[in-house]
Amino acid sequence: MSDPRTTPSNGRVAHTSLNGSVEAERYSEGRWMMVQQPIANLTDKPRGARASQLVFGERFLVLDNEDGFAFGQAERDGYVGYILQGALTGAEPATHWVISPATHLYPKANIKVSPDVCLYFGSQVKVTGESGAFKRIHTGHFMPTQHLMPIKARFADPVGIADLFLGTPYLWGGTSRWGIDCSGLVQACLLACGIDCPRDSDQQEAVLGEDIPGDAALKRGDLIFWKGHVGMMASDRMLLHANAHHMATAYEPLKDAAARIEANEFGAITSRKRLALG
Missing domain, CATH: 3.90.1720.10 (endopeptidase domain like (from Nostoc punctiforme))
Structure with missing residues (x-):
């Protein structure tokens, strides 16, 4: 029996890979979106209980939209659920990820200006340029270079x-x-x-x-x-x-x-x- 936590189907829509094995009103290939806020709750139903969370830049395969929520599947672990539509935007190919517990997005490459928002460990960004000790990312913000690592780099411990x-x-x-x-x-x-x-x-x-x-x-x-x-x-x-x-x-x-x-x-x-x- 399939695990509902990782089966991309809600009865109304299912991923096309499930056609013939799971009943649904329709089947969809889905559209890749990404989280555009520091954290987004993944819930078991619209306005339901939090089952997990995704952080900034993580990809989410949207299969359906319902009552202001997107239904789909997280790329990270295949977890299925609902995310607020406003928390998602078109996917950007990530080049780096955040390796500090938290970091700030600055409007300028200057540690003395007020940061606009905080991102957390594991967040994914697309670097578009450099300015001194900062990396410029796809949102137009600047991040400390020390807090980033290339997207494919990993730790050992x-x-x-x-x-x-x-x-x-x-x-x-x-x-x-x-x-x-x-x-x-x-x-x-x-x-x-x-x-x-x-x-x-x-x-x-x-x-x-x-x-x-x-x-x-x-x-x-x-x-x-x-x-x-x-x-x-x-x-x-x-x-x-x-x-x-x-x-x-x-x-x-x-x-x-x-x-x-x-x-x-x-x-x-x-x-x-x-x-x-x-």
Whole structure:
């Protein structure tokens, strides 16, 4: 049975690839759009609950429009849902992505002028020029060169990326420094290191890494799963995770987290996974 979270169909419209396997009133190839605001909520229905978020410059395949919302599928992970139409614009080919937790868009190449808006880690931009220590992007704004990296460049250490999010407020469905949840943190870290990663913790547990034997010591970068939660080991004993207990991304001894989570939240650990990291 297909997963509705990643099946581009809402009963009224479906992607043409599903013609013959999913019933719909019509089928569409869709049109690629991109997010034109710092963050856009991806909801389960128009004005519905937040399921995930996309950040500036990320692409979204629009299949239908309904009541001011675009229905479609995120390029990042195939997640399906609704985004406000006003949050989207025509897609631009990205040349760089934001590698700092947050950055500013300046109207001039001058750090003393007031920035117009803030962008977050993972945002994608098209660089059109340079001015001193700034890059000019497709919106006409200027960004600090230090906060950008070529679109295909990647990091090697997911835990180092997770450190960038320390103290970030916990937000169900969040994917950025503005607010992030447990699986959003893992996804952001792995994608930044060139590792494909689905959105939710159950999806991640199903496809990521190899099982670690129960008697084997843990190491940096290992993933720990519960039913409904995931964290990343910063060392053999210390867990780094976005969680509602701290309402933030925080370090916590694994033994303490495991005892608390088993007693009060998601039960016992369901698996320990090791990624192939370089």
